[in-house]
Amino acid sequence: MVQDGMTWLLNPPEQNLPLILADGGFDVWIANTRGTRYSCRHTSLQPNEPGFWNWSWDEMVVFDLPAVFDYVYSQTGQKAHYVGHSLGTLIALASFSEGLLVDKLKSAVLLSPIAYLSHMNTALGVAAAKVFAGEITTLFGLAEFNPKGEPVAKFLKALCDYPGVDCYDLLTSITGQNCCLNASTVDLFLKNEPQSTSTKNMVHLAQTVRDGVLAKYNYGNPNFNVMHYGEAKPPIYNLSNIPHNLPIFISYGGKDALSDVRDVELLLDSLKLHDVDKLTIQYIKDYAHADFIMGVNAKDIVYNQVVSFFNHQR
Template sequence: MAFWNWSWDELVSFELPALFDYVYGQTGQKINYVGHSLGTLTALASFSEGKLVNQLKSAALLSPIAYLSHMKTALGNIAAKSFVGEIGRLFGLAEFNPKGAAGGAFLKFLCDNPGVDCSDLVTALTGTNSCNGTNFVFNQGKNCCLNSSTVDLFLMNEPQPTSIMNMVHLSQTVRNGVVAKYNYGRHDYNLMHYGEAMPPIYNLSNIPHDLPMFLSYGGQDTLSDVLDVKHLLDDLKSHDVDKLSVQFIKDYAHADFIMGGNAKDVVYNQVVKFFNGQHL
């Protein structure tokens, strides 16, 4: 039970600093950070509190997750609004393993809801990626994006177990429309952890304005929705103009950024140029 007593707050406070300390200690050089999805949320939260920035050279954030109010994936919305995470904790569950008996039963419950099609789990979670999930096709003459072997390899290793507490925290982010620390559900518990009745908010506008950042987001992404990314960009409106690069890819969905057949040309080459000091 104690092993799973964490949410993404602990990734912000402990995991990222440990990774940065190790890499910085081994190389003695400031770090170029690349994050995708949850890896962008934890980075943004850390930067907003002034953590890691002294060891950081620049950051590339792909499919940035901060606000989740406009998330369109039916599976994710039903999970977030069902309060299942809180119910799981009430029944003493600490680990959520999608491949275990309890996790499988939960996914079946979600997938049985009207409007949720789990025949293609990648699409159900992330939106219609440029090659329409597991179907490998040529999209308007371009070799794009997910092929069946890539998706099969992904599903052999993912999704991995996480904590119920982390699921609850992500659900709170969806439901409450703010980027805040974990809400323990009782004022006295929050007071004990934070000295406040409500969890503190991560103020993303506090991210150092001279921190070089590259943000890339997609027009078909149902997790990192365009409106939510624009909310994030509004928080960054005071960022130094020459330190913030933004890339919008109309046909990209969430998984395209990490598994797309053309991601090297469309995304990663731009990240390398950014890291090499070329403002895009």
Template structure:
């Protein structure tokens, strides 16, 4: 849905299709388009026993492999927010990277220790605390009462203003129009696993990118064969993989300092393969719904893809 909230001439997916690209849009597990499972119903807590580690190891490689086998071609990848984290981590582990021609990362998140949204900071503190299993809730569904109550409690904390929920989460977006925000709030945010949010909160707290920390030496030993979860080493991403990163100066989730840390881990990347765009007045949602995104970002993205053929 994220890619289809704006008018057809302002949506990256449709602009790419109009430019002659074959466009495939994936859904993250747990969202309303992706709730099936060979064994579990979504009402079973086991269905929700995953974090973005599973997206990195299983889901994204399967999507890339599937599209590549259907088209007989390498793919150009576009991700926003969590879609950048899973791609970076997956490529660093060498998953399906041979089937990727280039990757565009909008509002990239890999490191989150400077996240400045009051709501995000309050939430990450809460998640890393004792409520790991959050009232035994396996599914974190923002549209249902337990989660709504949890958010209400966070919003009552000093310094957290949730009057404008979108700003409270993403920072001050410059370029959204009301007609876009409405369908956005109707469709987003979708359900995810509570465990996934705990994992993201660990990233905020620890300032490093690792697999899920079970918070217990024995559990970690059992899963990883060591007492601490292994780190993702982003400098393992093939140095000749063409990357286009675009980030915003007002982004409260993908803070400029955290993007610098990410760029630092890419410092050995081939210079001519790393394209970085900084948009001073953009925040997190501007990259997918900004009325100026077409001119500021998307035209550059299409241009970047075209250059891969020369």
């Protein structure tokens, strides 16, 4: 969401998933989320124009992820395995449910998956979701949500003053208590991240927290929704539409405050009709949200399983 593809490469080469996969003979492509530093170009708009930021994760579902798959397919002529973490799992699940990507997809690995967010329990995240659900655009008038810019920094400082919110350890206050991070890697992470996203995207995520369903962006007015969707309420992404024979590997953590265990169980319930032999579930009791990307033992606990899963699909 507010991270680019560099986050996958913060651990040493022998401990980060892209290079482990490359060493295993896989052709690895790393995508960047729109709005982050390597994904700020547009055919006609500049990042200083509000129109550049007029999108939410719906656009990633319909345009961005399919464009990545189309490009990789055009270069390789092969279906791809997909790995997503956090927002990367949300947009993948929504895309699969809409019948997108599946013709160019071999299998999918979803680490710390987010589809439902009702039980998210980070104090900072809950406070932010409440504010964003009140349509923060009216507070800011900002199209770009830049965590390192002065207006957003002031907003975050105000959130950190909320009762029960402790921002002393910013990463923990967002992700939960990670078990297995190296301090120097965290320092590197905080130098590079967080990066910009659209304010509209933050509002959409807050709606997902508040409404308890996976739905398209709610314009806040039934008439506006009718204009965009032909109906007064935004359409739901129906995860049970995901092809039941698509090989999926899901790994989630017991200490994850963003991808809460109860929300993952809701996701798994929506996949209950999935072919049993096509769904692999891994539960890691001590892991929180960032451990899946930067954990010093992620190679042994998660990545070796991912490589084995992909090799099984070859």
